[in-house]
Amino acid sequence: MAEKLRTTPTREQLRIWRDYIETAHVLGMRLGSRLQSESSLSSGDYQVLLALSEAPQHTLRSSQLAALIEWERSRLSHHLGRMEKRQLIRRVPCAGDVHGVDVIATDTGRDAFRTGSVPHLRAVRELFVDALTPEQFAHLDAISRALRAHLRVDPAEE
Amino acid sequence: MAEKLRTTPTREQLRIWRDYIETAHVLGMRLGSRLQSESSLSSGDYQVLLALSEAPQHTLRSSQLAALIEWERSRLSHHLGRMEKRQLIRRVPCAGDVHGVDVIATDTGRDAFRTGSVPHLRAVRELFVDALTPEQFAHLDAISRALRAHLRVDPAEE
């Protein structure tokens, strides 16, 4: 009659949780280190250069870039600093807006991106795509959506 | 007749890949920051203290601890240094083995773990368990297994 109110996960759920997080993490690291060895880029560098490569003039306002790749501004600032030191991008004050900075991929940056791009995509296929069936893709897609949707409302609910 | 050999993922696969990684990451961060605010522990601290809490005498050899939680030794060393500064654990040279260190959870550490544990598990339920159906758990479990199995063989294959 009295149904036990379960406030904490079962052992099984906890195991699945940990496997989920851990697997995603390991996969990310693997991809990252392959990218690194093939093109001397980190995943962060790659995301930045990818966004720039799709922008007119290989150029974006820092704030737009941040929005595109969904990074905090401070994180982007730090990262751009590091990338600038390695000559992958340049930052120039933005004409027409006193604040605001244009981020531009240098030739070096574009080369590195081109070099890394195909091997990186191939690695995604090898490490991720090749491991799953079409049904599993659909399931995973639904799961990610569900989790993200839940995240969005969670702070208020319960 | 000539079937196109696809070496890179489709747009769709890439989107699912990114959502997967990103979702897991965000979820991890959320859990981490809740843990932090509820008990002043990081997820790393929590993993370490969890392992110690299940060990006799709340004590483990550093290398065993590393194996249990699957951390690189260097990472553990750094982390233990930080935890020691905060009085969460102590390290004492291990009697009977000249190399080797026993890691012991202090009272402070045990208290923090006890304080954080239930809220943390509750957070896992709220943010993760509550978002998915039983079928989705099963799917996710299978997916993680598939990915991990694939990872294990991948370096050699293809």
Place this chain on the structure above:
DNA sequence: CCATCCGAATTGACGTGTCAATGCTGCAAC
């Protein structure tokens, strides 16, 4: 005119993680 706030971006302090050395001690080969 001056105070104040705002938006864009940066900075500093700090926790975290990786990789590549480095300590340190016992043990085995010679």
Place this chain on the structure above:
DNA sequence: GTTGCAGCATTGACACGTCAATTCGGATGG
């Protein structure tokens, strides 16, 4: 013995990310 190697753990240098200030020049309002 001493030379050298193996195992356990630490260290240092550096990349990365977060949070909480901070800078800076333009609006706004009094």
